[in-house]
Amino acid sequence: xxxxxxxxxxxxxxxxxxxHFGLASIGVVVGIAxxxxxxxxxxxVRAIVLGKIFPVDRLEVVPRSLDVNLGPLKVGxxxxxxxxAAVASLRAIPGVAAAYPxxxxxxxxxxxxxxxxxxxxxxxxxxxxxxxxxxxxxDVAPGYEFRDMExxxxxxxxxxxxxxxxxxCPARWYCDKPPPPRPSKKPKASSAAPATAAVAPxxAPxxxPxxxPxxAPxxAPxxxxxxPFVPVLASSHLVEIYNGTLARxxxxxxxxxxFAVGLTFTMVLGESYISKAPVGxxxxxxxxxxxxxxxxxxxxxxxxxxxxxxxxVEFGDPDAGSRYHSVMLEVTSxxxxxxxxxxxxxxxxxLEDNGAEQAGLMIAxxxxxxxxxxxxxxxxxxxxxxxxxxxxxxxxxxxIGVLRAVGASRAxxxxxxxxxxxxxxxxxxxxxxxxxxAASLLCDFASARFLPDFPYKPQTYFAFxxxxxxxxxxxAVACCLVGAFFPARRAAALDPAAVLSAP
Amino acid sequence: xxxxxxxxxxxxxxxxxxxxxxxxxLEIGDGEFLSxxxxxxxxxxxxxxxxxxxxxxxxxxxxxxxRELRGMSDADLSDYRNRHVGFVFQAFNLLDxxxxxxxxxxxxxFRRAARRPGDGGAAxxxxxxxxxxxxxxxAQVGMGERGDALPTSLSGGQKQRVAIARALFGRPRLMLxxxxxxxxxLATGASILELFHDLNRRHGITLVIVTHEENISRAxxxxxxxxxxxxRSDVRSARSAAAAAAAAAEGAxxxxxxxxxxxxxxxxx
Numbered sequence: 001x002x003x004x005x006x007x008x009x010x011x012x013x014x015x016x017x018x019x020h021f022g023l024a025s026i027g028v029v030v031g032i033a034x035x036x037x038x039x040x041x042x043x044x045v046r047a048i049v050l051g052k053i054f055p056v057d058r059l060e061v062v063p064r065s066l067d068v069n070l071g072p073l074k075v076g077x078x079x080x081x082x083x084x085a086a087v088a089s090l091r092a093i094p095g096v097a098a099a100y101p102x103x104x105x106x107x108x109x110x111x112x113x114x115x116x117x118x119x120x121x122x123x124x125x126x127x128x129x130x131x132x133x134x135x136x137x138x139d140v141a142p143g144y145e146f147r148d149m150e151x152x153x154x155x156x157x158x159x160x161x162x163x164x165x166x167x168x169c170p171a172r173w174y175c176d177k178p179p180p181p182r183p184s185k186k187p188k189a190s191s192a193a194p195a196t197a198a199v200a201p202x203x204a205p206x207x208x209p210x211x212x213p214x215x216a217p218x219x220a221p222x223x224x225x226x227x228p229f230v231p232v233l234a235s236s237h238l239v240e241i242y243n244g245t246l247a248r249x250x251x252x253x254x255x256x257x258x259f260a261v262g263l264t265f266t267m268v269l270g271e272s273y274i275s276k277a278p279v280g281x282x283x284x285x286x287x288x289x290x291x292x293x294x295x296x297x298x299x300x301x302x303x304x305x306x307x308x309x310x311x312x313v314e315f316g317d318p319d320a321g322s323r324y325h326s327v328m329l330e331v332t333s334x335x336x337x338x339x340x341x342x343x344x345x346x347x348x349x350x351l352e353d354n355g356a357e358q359a360g361l362m363i364a365x366x367x368x369x370x371x372x373x374x375x376x377x378x379x380x381x382x383x384x385x386x387x388x389x390x391x392x393x394x395x396x397x398x399x400i401g402v403l404r405a406v407g408a409s410r411a412x413x414x415x416x417x418x419x420x421x422x423x424x425x426x427x428x429x430x431x432x433x434x435x436x437x438a439a440s441l442l443c444d445f446a447s448a449r450f451l452p453d454f455p456y457k458p459q460t461y462f463a464f465x466x467x468x469x470x471x472x473x474x475x476a477v478a479c480c481l482v483g484a485f486f487p488a489r490r491a492a493a494l495d496p497a498a499v500l501s502a503p
Numbered sequence: 504x505x506x507x508x509x510x511x512x513x514x515x516x517x518x519x520x521x522x523x524x525x526x527x528x529l530e531i532g533d534g535e536f537l538s539x540x541x542x543x544x545x546x547x548x549x550x551x552x553x554x555x556x557x558x559x560x561x562x563x564x565x566x567x568x569x570r571e572l573r574g575m576s577d578a579d580l581s582d583y584r585n586r587h588v589g590f591v592f593q594a595f596n597l598l599d600x601x602x603x604x605x606x607x608x609x610x611x612x613f614r615r616a617a618r619r620p621g622d623g624g625a626a627x628x629x630x631x632x633x634x635x636x637x638x639x640x641x642a643q644v645g646m647g648e649r650g651d652a653l654p655t656s657l658s659g660g661q662k663q664r665v666a667i668a669r670a671l672f673g674r675p676r677l678m679l680x681x682x683x684x685x686x687x688x689l690a691t692g693a694s695i696l697e698l699f700h701d702l703n704r705r706h707g708i709t710l711v712i713v714t715h716e717e718n719i720s721r722a723x724x725x726x727x728x729x730x731x732x733x734x735r736s737d738v739r740s741a742r743s744a745a746a747a748a749a750a751a752a753e754g755a756x757x758x759x760x761x762x763x764x765x766x767x768x769x770x771x772x
Contacts, residue, residue, distance in 0.1 A: 005612045016600050402596045405557060406669070407585025407613035409578045497552040500592055501681070 001412045010419040017392055021420075024388035025428040027381030028476055031374050032432025036464075036472040037439050038370030044463035046363045058295070059337065060102075060352040061090055061327045061344050082324040086349070090327050093343040095336030100132040101324040103308045104297075107280075107315035108272035111287070111301070113265025118252055125272050127300035128232075130308025135328065136233055139293035141261040144172075146290050148306030149228035160226030169226035174264075174286045177224040229264060229288035230307055235296040244454045263289040270315050277315035295328065326352065378479045385424070385483030389417065393491045397499045404496035414492040421484030422477050429476030433469050440464070505531040505554060505677070505709070510563035512549050512732075523549045524561065525732035533676070534707040536700070538723035540714055546732045547713040548681050554711065555588045555679045556580040567677070585613050589670025589708075593682035595662040597654040597669075604650040607637040607669045614673070640668040644698060660691035667698060678702070680712045684719055696722045 001009075014021060063082055082101065091099035109126035133147045140146045149157055161168075163175035236257070243254045270282030287301065296302035312320035331340050341351055393400070400413055408416075440462040447461065512524040523546040531537055531554075539547045552558035553565055556572055559580060565572040567587070572580065584590075597606045611633040641647050644664040654662055663683060670678055680699070684692030696719065703710045712723060720726045721740075728736040 001613055001615075009612060012600075398596065399598055402598060403609070403613070404581070405555075405584060405590045405596070406610040407581050407673075409581035409613070411578065412581070412613055495558075497549075497557040500557070500590075500594075500596060501548050501552075 001408070001415060006415055006419050009416055010423050013416070013420055014423055017420075020388055020392055021424050024381075024385050025424055025431070027384045028378060028425070028428040028479055029431045029435060031378030031381050031479070032429055032472050032476045033435035033439065034377055035371065035374035035475060036433050036436035036468065037462075038374060039367060039468055039472075040436065040440060040462040040464050042363055042367035042370070043465070043468065044458070044461045046367075047463055048458050048461075049359045049363060059329045059331065059340060059344065061329060061349045062325070062352045064348060064350050082327055082349070083322055086347075087324065087327050089347055090329060090344065090349070093329075093340055093347075095332050095340045095343075097330040097332045098135075100135045100328045100330075101305065102326045102328055103130045103305055103312065103323075104325045105129060105303070105308050106312050106320060107269060107277050108275050109270070109311075110268040110272050111265050112268065114263065117255065117260060117263060125274070126267060127297065128303055128308065129297045129300065129325070130303050130305030131233075131295065131328075133304050135330075136291075136293045136295050136302070139233065139291050139295070140231075141258075141291040144231065144261070144288075144290035146231045146233060146304060148304040149231065150310075151306050157228075160228065162223040163226050164223055172288060173226045173228050175224050176227040176286075177222070179266075179284060227285075229286050230267065230303060231290045232287045233291050233293045233296040233302040234260075234289060235298045235300075235302075236292045236294045237298050238296075239292060240457075241299070244457070248453075257292050261289055261291060265289075269311055280315040378475065382479045382483040385421065385480050386487060389421065389484045389487035390490070393417070393487050393494075396491075397494060400491055400494050401496040401499035404494075405500060410492035413494075414488045417484055417488035417491050418481060421480040421488070425477030425480035426473060428480070429473030432476060433464075433472050436472075437464060504533060504566075504568065505529075506564070506566040507550075507554070508564045508566075510550075510553060510561055510565060512546070512553065512558070512561040523732050524553075526563070527729075527732070527734060529727065529734060529737075531709060531711065534703070534709055536703045536710045536712075536722075536724045537727065538712045538714055538720040538725070539727045539729055540717065540720040541729035541735075542715060545729045547715075547729055550729065551679045551681055551711060551713050554677075555590060556584045557590075581613065582615055585610055585615070586673055587675055587677055589667075589673065589675040589678040591663070591666050591670050591678065591680040591683045593685035595654070595659075595666045595686070597662055597665055599654050602651050602653060603641060603646060603657075603665045603668075604634060604637045606654065606665060607641060607672050608633040609669060610673045611636075636672060637668070640671045641665070643671065644668045658691075659687050660694065663687060663691075663695055664698070667695070667702075671702070675708065677709045678711070680710070682714055683712060684714070684716070692719070 061082070084101075087099050087101050090096065105126070105128040109128065110123055111126040112121060112123040114120075114122045136146060147156075148154065151157060160170055160173045163169050163177075165177070166173075166175045169175055239255050239257050239260070242252075246252060247254050265287055267285045267287050268282060269285065270277040270280050276282070287303075293302070309321040329340060329344070331337050344351055400408075403413065403416075440460070444460045444462070447457070448459070451457070507527050507529040510524050510527040511522065513520050513522040515521075523544075527546075527550060529550075539550060541547050549558065553561050553572075554567070556575070559573070559575075561573070563573070567583070570583070572583070575583070597603075598609070601609070638647065638650055641650055644667050646661060646664050646668060649657065649661065649665075654665065657665065663686075667683075678699075683699075684695055687695060699710055699712065700722065702708050710723075712719065714720050723740070725737070725739045727734055728738075
């Protein structure tokens with residue numbers, strides 16, 4: 001029997017028995033819809049959690065827990081310290097595409113500004129780290145640069161001349177003149193300004209600037225050097241967290257990442273609400289937000305690592321510029337994460353636990369449980385399909401006998417029954433996927449309409465990939481084929497002589 | 504030529520075994536019109552099903568042309584039924600959801616590609632070819648105008664004509680009819696018998712009719728009486744010999760030989 005003729009017979013039989021098949025298919029549709037819905041939900045949530053919140057193709061290597069914590073600085077003991085040699089050994093691990101050292105700013109610092117966006121100046125403790133600009137090259141907003149603009153060894157860095165105000169400096173440079181005189185009020189630690197990224201009104205201007213007039217005669221108006229803004233990246237997470245929590249709690253405007261790029265602020269180095277650096281003279285700099293990156297420090301500002309090295313040495317000890325706090329490893333593929341993790345442990349370092357493993361496990365369990373539930377539903381539906389086919393075959397006994405008499409073989413009969421089952425599977429599979437997709441749209445609509453904003457709130461929680469849709473339809477077809485297997489065998493084994501001679 | 508030798512068939516019902524055919528020996532010539540008569544349960548239908556390849560649970564030998572049916576694979580037996588045998592049943596066995604044309608063309612669904620020259624025909628005909636052939640055989644049995652009708656709208660006689668058309672669709676050399684007039688009134692039954700005669704005379708189709716009615720059996724050229732699974736009598740009518748002589752004198756074409764049915768391999772499922 002050719003496929004074309006088989007298809008004709010199957011289509012005709014389905015039309016004729018549509019009431020039977022329609023009822024029997026309900027269970028399969030429900031099962032497949034459940035299967036597809038929860039799998040799409042699991043895959044979608046997994047993509048958000050592991051793709052945005054805890055990227056698994058990047059590992060952060062930190063010194064072992066034997067390290068001694070000295071305030072915000074974690075100092076490694078002996079071989080556990082992360083220095084350039086450690087970075088080189090980590091970079092040599094097979095499966096590591098790149099290793100980028102990161103250094104935290106370990107000097108007291110404040111950040112002040114934000115009038116353009118918030119309507120008033122805010123001041124906060126500055127938590128910052130430094131990163132290799134190459135890591136975040138793709139995250140810098142168009143038209144902006146993220147590099148060490150004051151690295152004397154970089155031939156691109158030329159002096160910017162002198163100025164009386166910002167207008168006389170090139171674009172994205174500022175006139176480094178001292179801040180206006182201020183009341184002699186020392187910044188102090190207070191409950192209103194907690195150390196961790198707290199926001200406070202800018203009532204305490206910075207201390208004495210380090211800048212000095214640029215060799216101007218006493219009688220001439222003072223001129224000051226032009227300096228490039230310190231380029232700063234903020235974490236994409238920061239916008240999510242700010243919009244989801246701080247903006248709501250403090251009645252601040254919501255931030256749009258594109259709108260925030262170009263924001264300038266003042267950085268005070270060497271003193272903060274909490275303490276003052278033991279060495280060096282506090283000074284001010286101005287920074288500019290040049291983009292958002294998932295690789296930036298979650299709650300703070302990320303600078304080109306050259307700045308941080310210099311600041312740490314200027315306000316700390318001379319060795320501070322060669323001690324990294326962590327090294328970010330980019331893995332060639334997610335499949336290599338396990339082997340790279342083992343190699344890191346073998347070198348005597350630890351991986352920062354960012355919760356990805358637990359989150360991934362939780363999602364896997366979630367998907368497994370609902371996958372199991374839907375498999376049970378589909379399994380029960382397969383039994384229902386089996387009953388339906390047995391019933392249909394009983395009703396069509398004589399018809400099967402006639403087909404056998406005119407030349408149908410047992411295989412032909414089997415193929416007809418299994419063809420009907422496969423067709424029912426395809427139809428129910430597609431119906432199940434459609435139901436799941438409709439349910440997902442409903443859920444996304446309800447989320448957008450009724451759920452308050454929260455960090456990482458996605459537009460959709462679901463990921464319907466072609467592979468998932470194919471698997472769902474394949475599952476439905478397989479279920480129907482399994483259900484029809486024994487009925488098809490029975491139909492093929494019918495004795496045509498007996499059924500045709502029956503009254 | 505169909506040759507049965509030592510054919511035994513028994514049915515088991517629980518522990519009870521009933522022998523329906525007890526060593527049947529029979530030869531049926533090409534183009535013969537043969538009737539098998541006997542009481543209910545004498546094994547008539549069983550014999551018919553065995554010759555038609557519908558029943559293969561027997562012992563003994565059944566040779567049709569050059570082929571031995573016993574031991575043939577299911578696929579080959581199905582192909583044999585499709586190409587060489589036409590069945591007509593007492594209950595018509597038309598499929599009510601199909602039109603007369605579709606019922607008649609049903610064998611085309613299962614027509615396989617010819618595996619060797621003797622199988623006759625190429626791969627299955629086209630849908631248009633099937634419809635044309637169905638219309639042709641419906642016209643041959645006097646149902647040319649009812650091709651689009653559903654069987655439920657036909658009388659018993661019309662249904663049986665459609666069933667005969669279906670049996671003729673594949674140009675079989677052998678027609679096996681199981682009580683073909685059993686559900687028909689006398690006049691309709693007579694017209695169906697006349698149709699059989701016509702098919703036998705004009706197309707030389709070997710015709711085997713099973714019946715338990717004496718008057719029906721007398722219409723055949725040869726009457727086999729079956730009782731308790733054994734052939735009790737085998738009578739050829741005088742008309743049979745006279746008709747054969749007349750046909751020879753008129754130069755009528757010889758009956759297509761079932762000897763042209765080739766032996767098959769055991770290929771298939």
